[in-house]
Amino acid sequence: MGENFEMADREAADDAAFADRIAAPLRAPERAHPSLEKRVMDRVRMEGPALYPQGGDSHESWWWTKRVFEFTPLTGLAVAAGVTAIVALSGVAIGTRIGDRSKDVARITSPVAKPDTIQLVRFVFVDAKASSVELVGDFNEWTKGSTSLKLSGAPGVWVAAVPLQPGRHEYAFIVNGTRWVTDPLAVKSSDDFGTESSVIRVAGSGKSET
């Protein structure tokens, strides 16, 4: 027994010594390409003013979050019909109400129903200056006017909950009817013309990622 431990210790020490010798030359410093800073800053100066307007972060900040709730197709239809009204009531409470309801449904449905599960994805967009915010994506055929975000209780906070099938979806926001905005924290997708959209992956198990 003691011999085994001794052997394992010796092996671990050998491994560490070997790894250290292999890694030592790889620790040599690298320099980024001299033009990297310029290339990055050219794009930063192009995109920056829209992302971070002059004058402060407190009243003009905007961000998005997505929260996913799980429910079955039938419930989904019912909830989707009532989403607009529910969403208009309050931000945090909404998630709880729908989330609790989802859990109830999940308990009475069989796990084999999972592949058919629809996810309710909650999009939140914050922009104190926006007068209207819409959500467009492959789930609504990119049709303007089909999914409007509503102002929640907090100033400048726009929300919408959208039932989505599991899988990959692309989306974007339209602010004030003209300005298309992608999610800076989400994976980007670009079409043949270079137009960017954001990507969300809705899993069947209730998890999603951007």
Add this chain to the structure above:
Amino acid sequence: MTGSSDAELIASILNGNVDSFSGLVRRHQDACARFAVRMLGSRVDADDVLQSAFMRAFRGLRGCKDPDHFGGWLYQIVVNECRTYASRQRRREQRFPSSASAIEGAVAPGSEQDVDPDVGGHIERALSTLPTDQREAFLLKHVEELTYEEISEMTGVSVSALKMRVKRACDALRGQLDGVYHG
């Protein structure tokens, strides 16, 4: 702004002074370059990834919860970008490093007599044959010298899985470098 902290630069950017981002790029680009070059085995690919990572960081700056530790947050983005890039490249022809000269010129402290001039190139070639997950774990542990806990937090992979990846990477490297690396 060169003397400003990361947090001060970030506050300035969020206030609309986007030129302050150049201070962050200048400060962190070389540290990120080392991991990206080693991970991808190509300076050209690493350069693409770094540009993409810095832009991702810029666009998501409000998501940096702890501006004093911007470097760690950025590093996490670079690791993820490298992973995405490597997975796209997996089916392409394997690339060999263009950084062999830098590696050849590097000398491990106290081990000059162990390293022959071509060993650096051999090591990078051997590294490039490892599966992406093993290469990433080996580099983060032994080249970037992070703890398993730090790597786990950064990658979302459990400590035990990381240890196994590093162990397998070491075994594979040992098998490939046997006879090249003396001792």
